[in-house]
Amino acid sequence: MAIEQQRKLVTSIPGPKSQALHKNRLEQVGHGVGTTLPVYIDSAHGAILVDVDGNQLIDMGSGIGVTTIGHTNEAVVQAVSEQVAKLTHTLFTVTPYLPYVEVCEILNRHMPGKFVKRSALFNSGAEAVENAIKLARKYTNRNEIAVFDHAYHGRTNLTMAMNFKNMPYADGFGPFAGSVTHVPMSYPFHDPAGMTGEEAATRAINYMEKRIGAKNLAAVVIEPIQGEGGFIVPAPGFLKTLSVWTKANGIVLVADEVQAGMARTGKWFASEHEEGFEPDLMTIAKGIAGGMPISAVTGRAEIMDSSHPGGIGGTFGGNPVAAAAALAVLKQIEAGGVLEKAVQIESVLKPRLLAMQERFPVIGEVRGRGAMLAIEFVQPGTREPNAAVTDAIMKFCHQNGVVVLNAGTYGNVIRFLPSLAISDDLLNEAMDVLEAGLGTL
């Protein structure tokens, strides 16, 4: 599709057509479904969204890290078009089809760890997390699950219990699943000064031993870089120390790679950035299929095989069209150049963000890896959260045609998850807008 890769504003944001559509939406769609920016998107390509008023926005969020390969990526469009005309559904557990198996094969090939792997496919990230826990419980014959402060794992009943934040994910939606305990995360910006990753892991491990008991734990679930929590990168050594402990205690270590995985950080999986961190299972979704809904659990064969046949599945899981889209994405990553693009994006964005941090004392920290970067806003001179400034900057960016997303337990983080198809020029333009916004404070 011919959409010029440039920002272009022809109305105010949101434009009149978007405003009219939004009015109707509020009459038609349940209000529990939120809206970050009520601009109605008609088409998209690469890193540019085109709205119904004809505005072209720079997409620095990729629908929360989903269109990593770029909007309407040619190979994805072709694969989906061909597949949809050929076969859309049988239910894999009734009569199987090839794309499902091929997706599993590629995921098994790239999951880190020297052991035999298998995969199973689902529809959403939350569903993948649920299934990872089912398998971990079945395999270990234990019940308890440990998750981390600031974690996010989804919106189903079990995953609601695994999230850290009450609002908006849990408030009033209980009762929640039991046997889930939150333990302290490594959060270098807020941990005691000088706390190492090993020390932060020891703090978490001590907590789990006292509060839960290692022998009762089926799984420890961790995002190797926390997503909704605000792109929190644990201190070096944290993940490895945790990994050594789970292994020694027969606990299944689940890396929730839903947001950080799939080339986003410059490697297939964010887990690969820390040597010695060896998850047993990984949950994969968001960026895997260019926007088509599909997710996976990949991991140790003996854990994946621990369920009796029929225990794992679902009607739409690994749907042929979504699987064809995933294959188109996975093959491009395998072909090379995609991971490098994430590193290139970091090399453009990070220096710009660090320079802004120098200029604007409301920026407390710049962090993240690859094309998964964030800034945390503080009250100048402190580490106290500053949600008001975050909201003001978000609004400025939106009004100027740059789609950014927030994050963080205290709503004081802006995260950047551009498509890996984005040009350096667009990245710099988005940074110019952000900088201009900071200048208005």
Ligand SMILES: *Cc1c(COP(=O)(O)O)cnc(C)c1O
């Ligand atoms: C988004 C997300 C999920 C949930 O994925 P859905 O597809 O929305 O169910 C789970 N874990 C992490 C880390 C996520 O970012």
